[in-house]
Amino acid sequence: MTILPQLIQSLADSLSALGLPKRDIKLSPPNNPDFGDFATNVALTLTKDAGITPIQIANNIKDHLDVSETLIEEITVTPPGFINFKIAPTYYYQILSEILTNNQFGRGLSGKGKKANVEFVSANPTGPLTVGHGRNAVLGDTVSNILEWHGYDVTREYYFNDAGRQMRILGESVKARYFEILGTHFEFPEDGYQGNYIKDIAQTILDDKGRDLLTGDPIFKEQAEKTIFVDIKKSLNNLGIHFDQFTNEKTFYENGDIDRFLEELKAKDLIYEKEGATWFRATALGKDQDRVYIKSSSEPTYRVPDTAYHRNKIARGFDLIIDIFGSDHTDAYPDVLLALNALGENTDNIRVLIYQFVTLLRGGEKVKMSTRKANFVTMDDLVDEVGADVVRYFFIMRGMNTHLNFDLDLAVDQSEKNPIYYLQYAHARICNIIKHGETMGISTNSNYNPTLLDNPAEVRLLKKLDQFPSMVENVLQTLEPQTISTYLHDTAIFFHKFYAECRVITDDVELTNARIALVSATRIILANGLGLLGISSPEKM
């Protein structure tokens, strides 16, 4: 049982006993551990209403606190009015035992019985997965892991469109290369795809289908899409990412969903014709400008299928719908939500995660990536060079709002010093200790005396392990996975320092048993945390 909720409840009770107004009580470990294990500022927030000094309020609250004396060792009030709690070691010993008996320690239940949908990557099959897609892919998969950890049944979904203009140009590009190989004059599309993979696809078609294909043959586009999708899936697989569902935009034209919702909007007078195009009357719903739904060329804009698609996701009964978009979508998705609301759909369960683009640098120079101009670095090349764990950690260790710079040369040069190894090394070290212990005839068991763990380095590590459940619960709310990597890094620091200071396996059997228990628990936390990030926990490196 975690102590935090108990303490918060006690504080709330004390507040109401004193007739003080309710407050959202925040309890967090102070920077300076001398103050205690947890501190709260409630008294400071009440100073205005109460009319007495925060110190007095704090003391009043403290006097009315009803807490277990076996778990709380000491409560102090310090200026300007913090209430500090020192938790008894007994509590931490209890946590240690919980971790060892439940290797899913900290697993949440808030998503139990609920379904979530996470849509990410969703790159149209016009070329290989590039480093530019990396942040999206890793973010989406990690968020999915976090939801699953809390009990959600997650559908990882990839949405694509194989009918648009870009796909047509792709087909034209392949066709041009096919005839080029044959020596027939055929003009390469002005804005065609220039990558070598186009030539490879053309060659494959030539090998399979011979030299007699006509210019109108659909094989060019079809083969290109097929080949590229296989390639993309393979690249994702290299990162440990698997999708449960691929949804084609075409579906919503074919099943009538799009016609249906357009009719509904028309019935609400939210659709009108102007200058040969069909418009969505967004201004009637508070927006600055109306939006084109169907171009004068009679092609719908992306908003139309996107709206049908999201309505479809809502209809599929998900309790939580998450979209992972790049910052170029910032202005686009509100229109979709707006239309959904106009259709009477509840969009409260939709969360849109916007990440900022990564600036790629090579030798200090900016690299502008374009799939069309074949000016890109593929995900596969990067993974081959530095490994999937390094790639995943790089993309997840920073907040999604960060405009981060990624120097390709440095990434390769410094991959051996990547901070991920610090975490994995801690895990490997522990495995080695345990293995070493086994050869000495020592095994992890429940017969250990936790009170022997009184070295400051041991206590500090134990306290860090205790924070895992609240940390991971917080991440479920914020959906900011970098918090996990920060936490794991801290945990690894405390472990490595402990390791340097305390020898685990010694002649002292009692102490050895206790320390084996501590490192075993640390290993479980590290492995679970790394698992959430989709990163391996090697037993040796």
Next chain:
RNA sequence: GCGCCCGUAGCUCAGCUGGAUAGAGCGCUUGCCUCCGGAGCAAGAGGUCACAGGUUCGAAUCCUGUCGGGCGUACCA
């Protein structure tokens, strides 16, 4: 012009639902393996948290403005 995001150590970035002395990695200086893995540990140098106001008992964190950068602002997706 307008909207969203960012500006923290030489570099890459944590910290941001306000709290007590602003952190990490890399790079730099210097120590530490007879002993569970040195991919580690210990010590040091390095800061106007872009700038200016404001709110507050308290601001890197919230508000306003300025400067600088990214992305949008399409009958592209």
